[in-house]
Amino acid sequence: MARSVNSSRSCGLKPLAKVALVLEIGALAAVPLVLSAALRSHREITVHDPGIRGGPADAGNPFSGLNTEETTTFNDGQTNFTTVFAVPTGLGPLFDENQCSSCHIQPATGGSGPAAPATNPVFNVYQLDGATNNMPSFETQTGPILVPRFPYMSNLTTLDGTVHQLFTITGRSDATGCTIQQPNFTQAQSEGNLAFHIPLPTFGDGLVEFIENITLTNNMSTVCALQSTYGICGTANISGHDGSVNRLGWKAQWRGLNLATGEEMNVQLGVTNEYFPAELNQTTGCDFNPVPESATDFNPSIPEDQFTGDPERMAIFMRFLAPPIPATFNGNATNGQTQFSTVGCQLCHTVSFTTPVSPFTFMSQQTVTLYSDLLLHHMGPCLADNIVAGMAQGDMFRTPPLWGAGKRMFFLHDGRTSDILTAIQDHYCVANGQYPASEANTVINTFNALSPQNQQDILDFLRDL
Template identity: 45%
Template structure:
């Protein structure tokens, strides 16, 4: 009978097998002694390290117990200092603790095990060597990641602290936002027209008497007030414009406690219904006579800067950056799904899963918004126009308030192409469609010039495990940029979108959960935020609770979060390695 069979018999209890395997791997001996079978009576210490590892491999134990085997072993082992030798040792440990054949990322049951080499149907799957390193890059990277974690265990590195250097200065100094390179003349015309409308201030009624559409309930009076960092189309600016918006035109709004001059722009949602409850109303404005409606009540108050500690039934969202949005829209569903399947074993090892959110109408993958709730820039634009500024439009014709005195007079047709008498293609478009063209043709954020520190941080980004969710790049497919459905846009099609996101939903745990479900996104699930442009952002996370990038990383870890092991890996790095990784992020 093979020496490991006693540990696989049903008469051996799970606890006995774990005792044996745990004692064996903790000893870290490489002895091949077979003096005592693992399930023999007597002290667990009678098992050798090799027997314990192999016994645990042969048992059909849950993946969590095998991960415990792995963690227990690395915590009590002294691995070689040579990178290659250490990778070899760690790789063998992965093979022993998990029933795997690491080919194209799939886990398979193995039929025999001899000295760390596994064979399935006579096909060698787990032999370490130059061919293995060449063909299984993902496993190689995992070994390097685990090596970094090992080097810090038991040391003081867990207490090391890096410093967030802060917002990287925009090269344009908040000047005109750049369009994608390679736009046609028509595309550039659409982009410029969209920028002008995106930046315009909306009124309840224009001086000519027509309804411009603002309100009666709204969060702001122009798109660019929320999307201004580092320039029009970006994220929440450092100086909050909403206190001024509250009283614009003579309005009598009270500024909510979570809107402060040096804090983020926030959209408020009540957990009970998950919907947006606009901050301001048009009551008191000179262009809205006779309209008298009340603001929502958001009290009791909490910390205005962090948004924490106030009414527990109110949660917040800050604006997402729109830079490079057209490239994100142009990524095919198949590319997102293929990327989700890549490195499946490594993701499983880290506890990372992730899934798509999908349209309830046609089943396509949705990708915009904090919970990936919108499938296209057109829907994203129409919803924002209606929800954030109270302007009805072709896709969202419903008024935000049905109070008759607040509906205005004159032409009340929703803001669509029927309201424009025009002579050019750009003019005949509605504001909503013009916003789409602007967002679609807006360039992705430009990274800073690389330094030795940031390039080392780039390598660590993958080694630590950040890239398992924050995929560095995805490729776009054929995409339309100028409204002609028969003509693909060269500026958008077949481009590398270096967004640092897999566009999937991931569980972020109790610490970040907002209690709101949107489509397939659960209460603690959020889309992987694209990291391009993160070096120029002021506020982080969905509610803007921190402006410190290191704190944002720390908030990724909480009970139930898929990021826990990755965050742990980061904080196990030495202080200079932590700093290099932060410098890399701030270079994006």
């Protein structure tokens, strides 16, 4: 989405294309833009997403300061993360992909997906090794990787919310005798019973894991005290396991990396493990291996760093991944950073937290500049996906960290846009009978009332993250 308005600040700053004046009506700009004749005579500016930042990946390396053992384990975990699974090593019977890095690769291993320029990796696996899967119509070659969930059971009333994997191993040469069928996505789509989530990057997740609960809930209280002004009050997705604040995933459904990895192994790849030891489909003739398929290996010849199952090693790999490195801000991005906070984006996209003392010295008492409160917010019926996850209702999403946004291809939980300006505008939504209005409405109105140059500077700042 590109919007163009006259701007005095654009004079002499940036030579930008001259286009027609288009005012955002959907977002109900609270303050009308008063443009004097003098300003109109100046050059016009088109507020636009500068696009994916070029240059090096600026992500994917471990923290500096890892010792030799930590480095070895990081490297091992990275190898596991990129390992291609087949049926004898645990793939299926249901799966979305055959390796973690198929979906977590942009702009480096551990990131989001697909790799830029977008080539959806599910097209590489659906008929691999003789598999007879059909490609669901919602997946496109150059679009986002859409992992499908069914909000409701087949009666369309009882909540479901789980992933319904894209593919099965039926037809694969290493799965002779298995004849299970894919879910009926056409029917689910016609019933409106489909929700999509795209991969989230894992850079810096070790720091995210270690931020203390009270740090998050104190921040929550501070913002909630201003609720009458901004209409924003986050909800912590409290873990049903130990009562702490869950923080990973689009719905903050995961507390930490170990459990998330165990679940991703079974859900995305179909590889059973010590966290999730049962095959998700137990049809006779489709389960080829003893369970768990990835397990602690007590063979005395196995080196120490390879003793655990895959989830632990992959979790260590991600835990030790340093956060994305932002670009050096120029004057515009520096102003954008200020505007980001002035407008109120930081009421949800909290600029930073500090980690407590950690046995991993490189993660101890660190400033975590993630741009997220890690809390859930009502985002209105326009974004609602009807997926309920713990305390996350069908219209609630965790504020996603914005570090690394400069290298992201697709935005929002279902990857509906690759334009960062559209991602901002899509925060705005009025209530319907089912869900309240988006908590972000006041902030988005304020954003829309900014001068075009200030809006542009925010976009430049975001693409420098």
